[in-house]
Amino acid sequence: MSLKEKTRGATGNASFTAQARAHQERLESQIPISLRLPVSVLDNLPLDVTSIPESCGLLTPAELAITELDATAVCEKIAKGELTAEETVVAFGKRAAIAHQVTACLTDYFLDEGIAQAKELDAYFKREGKVIGPLHGLPISIKDHIPVRGRWGSGGFLSNVELSAEDCDMTRILRSLGAVFYVKTNQPQSIMHLESQSFYGRTLNPHNSNLTSGGSSGGEAALLAMKGSCMGVGSDGGGSIRGPCSNCGLYGIRPTSKTMPMNNYIWYQDGQDGILASTGPMCRSARDMRFFLNAVFGARPSLLDPNLIPVPLSNPDLSQRKLRVGIMMHDGVVMPHPPMLRALELVKAKLQAAPNIEVVDYIPFDHDQGYSLTREMYYEDNGDTLRRLLAEGGEDILPLTEWVISPPHTKGHNAVEMWELHDKRDKYRRSYSDYWQVYGLDVLVCPPFPGTANRHDTARYWGYTAIWNILDYPGVVFPTGLKADPSIDITRDGVKPMSQADEYNQALYDPEIFTGAPICLQVIARRFNDGLALAAQEIIERIIKT
Incomplete structure (x- = not known):
């Protein structure tokens, strides 16, 4: 089966097909020509595509080294002046573009915005001699239904696609802590599958493309497994963080509900409280889970959302x-x-x-x-x-x-x-x-x-x-x-x-x-x-x- 057949998106009537194709073409146009994989590579992909970024020749040795780092190490190096936020987001952004071409993991690619944000952080660091917050310069990938100001998102259907006017509480907090946004990632129709197939396409498992990357945060998992991100934000109402992390060999936590901010996520059953979803980090190391939770808890999200329970994260000996x-x-x-x-x-x-x-x-x-x-x-x-x-x-x-x-x-x-x-x-x-x-x-x-x-x-x-x-x-x-x-x-x-x-x-x-x-x-x-x-x-x- 060809890559195109494996990543086929959802279907519908002529109007749906035209609108879905417009979003697919918009996403395709966002990938720079300089980062496009040759047709000869795409037509001869192995089942395990995790080595493609190293072998394709589109990343420099320095960029490959940066994308091997976990989030904690990235932030430590930026805080010490050993890395800049700009070179970090460029490295992960380039690798994300490669990852998408072999797994269909993205829904929005905006590296130019990430670079602009990173340059502002670098200027602050040079001027003040310190970081703006614990996540200063860290590129973080975001699941499609989690709003990022000015970027596309949906609640799992073509009919509720939106260009988000504002950050939600989560992305607002992460931005204030110094995080840099550059991509959003695929999720399934209805956001209620342990699979990730939407009108953007079907996301594949980088370790074996005949298998699913999981859902509903499957785009995040595929991107992280391809090292196009070192930390992503997912959500979990039935296994949607843990399932994809399991499928792709990653670390992830579904926190206790109402401890992490979820206000203004794009959803279609607002007020439904029979089963409460949760939101949390998907990572490439165990320490990054605690790093993320401590950073967000430290921003006191319950002051933004009175529905949150201000329970601090314990660190038992x-x-x-x-x-x-x-x-x-x-x-x-x-x-x-x-x-x-x-x-x-x-x-x-x-x-x-x-x-x-x-x-x-x-x-x-x-x-x-x-x-x-x-x-x-x-x-x-x-x-x-x-x-x-x-x-x-x-x-x-x-x-x-x-x-x-x-x-x-x-x-x-x-x-x-x-x-x-x-x-x-x-x-x-x-x-x-x-x-x-x-x-x-x-x-x-x-x-x-x-x-x-x-x-x-x-x-x-x-x-x-x-x-x-x-x-x-x-x-x-x-x-x-x-x-x-x-x-x-x-x-x-x-x-x-x-x-x-x-x-x-x-x-x-x-x-x-x-x-x-x-x-x-x-x-x-x-x-x-x-x-x-x-x-x-x-x-x-x-x-x-x-």
Whole structure:
């Protein structure tokens, strides 16, 4: 299959097609001719395109070195005068242009604005001898539905595309801290897929283009995996930060809701509070997650948005006590594929052999019920608003959009029925909290998905991430350093499906197809224990990789 076929966008009537094509052409025209890859390269791409930026000859050795840095290192070097903000954004901007051509990860490219912003920061640094804030000069990529002043964005449909007049709270805060904006990234129709296909096109996984980069922050994940960014901002209402990070071998955290600013994000169910989304960083190092959260918390976002809860990020010292870690091999609904089981078995063995770690086999508490409640609360209006937006844009519904609003989970509710549903949610949360306390866990290690990155249009089970959304437990995803290997990740004999969803998931597994896909794990902590989840993740990753 050609790159063009793999990255085909959503379709619709003639008006939709014309408008979608106009946005695609606008984006294509934003990529400078000097950064266009030769047709000979694009026609002969390998499945793994992560080495293209190094081999294509469009980046200098200095630019390649800059794009190897994580966000913390970038900011340290700029603060010491070892890098300028301008040369930094140029390096990442050039690499982002290359990344887009092989993965279709962008929706807006405005490097010229990023350079202008960087020049102002460099002038301030030269004049004052200090940085403007902790993110001074840091290029940050932004998911499409998060408004950046003067740039394009959408709420997942052609019918709600906008040229944003103002920054939202998040980008306003990041800009005040010194961040530089230069690209926005792709997301799926409805922003409710673990896939990223929109009217801009379908984003591919850089490690294996036959697989998805995930969703709904899949453009961010692909860009970060291609090192066209060292830090991006995503959002997560069912796994939309953790899923893409898992698919692409990255670090990401879904913070406890109402701790990070989300005011004025482009959305189409404002006021819906059955399941609350969260927003947070997607990164290439563990330390960058804490770096981002500390910087944003330090700006006191609750003074802008009174709906936010001003809970500071803790930094617990776990070196002085035993860490009690639960291991959840499966959720009782869907059995993970062999690569994920191999990673879980490895982490369990490593943690059991480590001092100051107490390992507990965790049996999940009625995840099937929790996931069913979650799905019902996503579209309490029976998906009517979603269908209306599709109709207004003349946009065909995509398979995963059709799936997410499919019965029996999606149904219309009147006010009383919504109260009853939310009451069931609250009782489930209480029962789960009581159950967790019996285990006495600090954190839980579990899969972020029932496999590695999946084939396109097949992500129909979100239970390994969405369950933590209904509970509002923070979750951190991190790479194990392992990759799917068909020589060892063979189908296991005697595994009987636990459910219809499990039967579907098991049928998807073919060891050869997933070759080279990164294997990531997820660390979960209780609500408002974001700092504990981050601290435990660093310890667990260090043990795994020792």
